[in-house]
Amino acid sequence: MKAIWKTLCAAALAAMTAIPVFAQDKTIKMGTMSWEDLTPITGITKKVLEDKGYKVEVTTFAEWGIAYAALTKGDVQLLASQVDYVAQDYWEKNNRRLEKISPVSHGLFDGIAVPDYVTITSVEELNDNADKFGGKIIGIEPGAGIMRETAHVVDEYGLKLQLVEGSTAAMTAAVKSAVDRQEWIAVTVWQPMWMMPKFNMRFLEDPKGAFPPPQTYYWIAQKGFAEADPFARETIASVYVPIEEISKINVAVADGKTMDQAVADWIAAHGDLIARWENNKAE
Known part of the structure; x- marks a missing residue:
């Protein structure tokens, strides 16, 4: 009888431990x-x-x-x-x-981005091509963290382009319009954002490391x-x-x-x- 009882207890214990936590x-x-x-x-x-x-x-x-x-x-x-x-x-x-x-x-990364057809690759090249960008970097809402960071980058590189405040919606509309016309445009943007793959955009290199790392x-x-x-x-x-x-x-x-x-x-x-x-x- 005792052996049967031990067997039953062992079986019950095995059944309990077989039940997953979830x-x-x-x-x-x-x-x-x-x-x-x-x-x-x-x-x-x-x-x-x-x-x-x-x-x-x-x-x-x-x-x-x-x-x-x-x-x-x-x-x-x-x-x-x-x-x-x-x-x-x-x-x-x-x-x-x-x-x-x-x-x-x-x-996660913030930076200045351009469409793929723009031939420059670095923030350092913005001044030499300021006219092609209309003298502007298109930003988003004032007070956004990326706007503070980009303002720091403008100072760090001594950029002559104006950082333009606006809204995310206005920035994305400006990118679409520029891409449709194959015009040069530089914008403040972050990864991951749908606009980067949608409009084939890439970040400009930041050799001074003025933007925070990924x-x-x-x-x-x-x-x-x-x-x-x-x-x-x-x-x-x-x-x-x-x-x-x-x-x-x-x-x-x-x-x-x-x-x-x-x-x-x-x-x-x-x-x-x-x-x-x-x-x-x-x-």
Whole structure:
């Protein structure tokens, strides 16, 4: 009888340990910014977690300060962020209560860009060709971080071109008009942005390093998240979205798709990659 009882207990224990962690009813509260670089990262990671059995609730924020406050308070558990640049101040202020989970993309970059048919390759060549650019670098909204950086670049290189304030919409319209006419134009722009692949644009070289270097996106969480749920941590760490793919998703949005549809279509077209992520060692 005792032997039978031991056998039954062993079988029950084996059955329990065979049940994966994700079979439990688990919810992950994920934060995101309402921006064209972070929304695709969030949507793709959400899909992978859901395929692993998690319920994912997404909260969208418009400001880094509010997003980091929500993360430190526990209103959300995860947030994709650049910790060395765009949100550096918020990370440094709160990082004792937070932890990096994993890098999820790399290549966030601001710079001065031109269409491919423009023959110069460096910021240093702008002055010698100022007339071809109408004496202007077309910018976006005043107060934007990229405008401050570009103003610094103008000073650093002693550029004679005027940095023109405006809006993102006006800048993109100016690029389309110039490309249609094969005219020279220089603009402030960032990677990933749909305009770069859409209009075959490239960044001018910055030999003085006046613009910040390319930055990495990380998933960050409340401290203790990885220890509390190592399966979720490993699942999240399996996801890596190249910056060029984020740009492609945003081109689809610029062409008329909703962000949700563009992300869903990207996931459908990359089933093999998603499967590799989902079959990582977290299994």
